[in-house]
Amino acid sequence: MTQAIATSVPESTQRRNRLSQRPDALFCYGTLQFDAVLRALLGRVPQKTPTSVPGYRAAALEGRVYPGLVVGPPANLASGVLLTDLSDKEWRILDAFEDARYELRELSLANGGRGWAYVWPTGGVRGDDWDAAAFEAQHLVAYADRCARLAPGLAAGRPKGE
Numbered sequence: 001m002t003q004a005i006a007t008s009v010p011e012s013t014q015r016r017n018r019l020s021q022r023p024d025a026l027f028c029y030g031t032l033q034f035d036a037v038l039r040a041l042l043g044r045v046p047q048k049t050p051t052s053v054p055g056y057r058a059a060a061l062e063g064r065v066y067p068g069l070v071v072g073p074p075a076n077l078a079s080g081v082l083l084t085d086l087s088d089k090e091w092r093i094l095d096a097f098e099d100a101r102y103e104l105r106e107l108s109l110a111n112g113g114r115g116w117a118y119v120w121p122t123g124g125v126r127g128d129d130w131d132a133a134a135f136e137a138q139h140l141v142a143y144a145d146r147c148a149r150l151a152p153g154l155a156a157g158r159p160k161g162e
Helices: 011-018 035-042 088-097 132-138 140-155
Strands: 026-028 048-054 056-061 068-071 077-083 103-108 114-119 125-129
Touching: 026 048, 026 114, 035 088, 035 140, 048 103, 048 114, 056 077, 068 114, 088 140, 132 140
Parallel strands: none
Antiparallel strands: 026 077, 048 077, 056 068, 056 125, 103 114
């Protein structure tokens, strides 16, 4: 069972409403798994635990170096990490980073626990899964540098844009 938080209201209201449920643990399946990206955005690496989410996959997206979490076959397991010690300010930064296209949902984890994840709605989803190793080798340094440039605006509550 999943619980969606996003609604069809203006972006600033939607972002505020997404966090009104006071999510606790964040499941990260893409670029937020990397210490360099977390450090660039938050100034630290939060406590993280490897985990997975059944019935989802981290899909490659057309024209993007980051993935989208999408529903997959029931036997699928989307691998990632669970961030468990985020402050309210850090949640706001990550929520601004994960812009209004994403839907924040509470998902069941493979270990029986629960976690929140930014789920990609539709559009531009490729048939192949995102390759974290290829991202790390080809894009991580530049991506983390971009995140560091965006971080002050995100901390001020401004979305990243594209």
